[in-house]
Amino acid sequence: MMRFSIFTYAAIGFVVLAAGAIVLPDWAMFLFAMALAKGLVCLGIVGMMRGGVVSFGQGLYYCLGAYTATLAANFLGVSDIFLLTLLSAAVCLVVGMIFGPLLSSYRGIFFAMLSLALSMVLYGSLSKMSFIGGTDGLNIGAPTFLGWAPEGRPLQTALYLYVVTIVVISGALMRVYFDSEQGLITLATRDNELRVEYLGASVRNIMAFNYVFGALLGGIGGTIAVLALGHVDPEFAFWTTSGEFVFVAILAGYLSVPSVFVAAIILELVRSFSNLYFPNTWQLALGIFLLIVIVALPSGLGSLVSRRKGQDT
């Protein structure tokens, strides 16, 4: 069977997603941009899932990235989207490198709850900080693109293409990592930590790396989300936000990278339309949909295309 390179897949992915900038109406482009931004956060969770742990606290980095960008824009006058993304990524990287080694000793529910606790600490702290908006949060102006300051549809298109580019690059890097020697060792860790340790690898280092990578992606996702929304508040770090990321990760499974973004888009679509057509019971509709998908595809959407299909997530 012909085997395409990762660059070919990335190029196809870019063209398909970028076509949205032409064919999608404004509301859909916004929805896709938000879904892809959240998909980045979920991709970080999927990276951790491959090692056997699930973070219930990725809202921490989503929120941290969003607040870093907003504060940099409001207090430092930074408006360039590339600079804002880099700043947020750097802050989340540092925070991830502090918490990663700490959390890497924990597994299962302890890892999940500790990561959740960290995000709730941020939520609680931000809610009390009235000088940065407290529970009301902060607004952020439209970003510039290397000095270019578009408005209206061009702004939305530029932002959408920016998120598509980030998604394609991150997705390609993640695929390279999954297929690499370290990626396979991560998968082995999920299965049998004892064996991996007795082969001479450090399971803690593997866990810490995946956590830090997840923090980085979370921060970038948060930055893009706040730039698309124009507003951030502590809810970004609330447990329901983190839970939504976990839901997408479970829906996608850990077998395929594109499935993460497909799952994120599906979730956004289902939520938007069920909110529109069943305004009082949309959570019920969403829950039923997710239940059906999880029962039908226990290994996630990725199992439809992965050679590892049939194995549980």
Next chain:
Amino acid sequence: MSSGVLEVRDVQKTFGAVTAAKDISVSVPQGSIYSLIGTNGAGKTTFVNMVTGYIKPDAGTINFGGRNIAGLPPRQITRLGIHRSFQIAQLCNELTVEENMLVAGAIHGQTRPSFLRRSDDAQARDRAMATLERFNIAEHRNRLIPELSGGVKKLLDIAMAMAGETQIMLLDEPTSGVAADEKFPIMDLVINALRDEGVTVIFVEHDMDIVNRYSERVLAFYDGQIIADDTPDVVLSDAEVQRYVTGAPA
């Protein structure tokens, strides 16, 4: 006494009121094949676990390569060249046989595991296949672990441990859970492979036919102590060993 590749001196380990190792001392020469015998709870696996870092001894030293390794974590001891297999084969069930070998190869490779190099590149697969062929399990390369027989699982467990630069191999009951007619062929394969590499072997075993046939020296454990340390003929005919370990008439 000649200096061995592994020098264990006065090692002790207690778990609450239970003494699992009491002043254990042994010198294992390079390239030798030792077997550890004893009833359940005699201290054999505790000995293996202490040498390989799973358990930290309360007292005593374990010298390997001029360094006291007592208390080092398993991965550091593994990197020094002391590898082990397990009583229950420790494999990655969601991976195929070949992928399990690729994991071992990636960790034990000449360079650190890469974030960029594909785990299944041609060289890595060739190395994995060569090891699988050596242990006569290459035909199972695409199968998942739950589909394998006990014997194949044991061989894969040992083959994975052998992927690196092994100086000492500790095998914890290599024939447990293996069909009776597979025991000798498996031991032939394993011992020949290890002997070819000049690896020092220490294996825990309950089957005295295996002990008699493959070991050059036997350590008999009872109640956390070594009660006999000699050639198989001498140890297996020892009255104390027969009384406390083998159950054979004195």
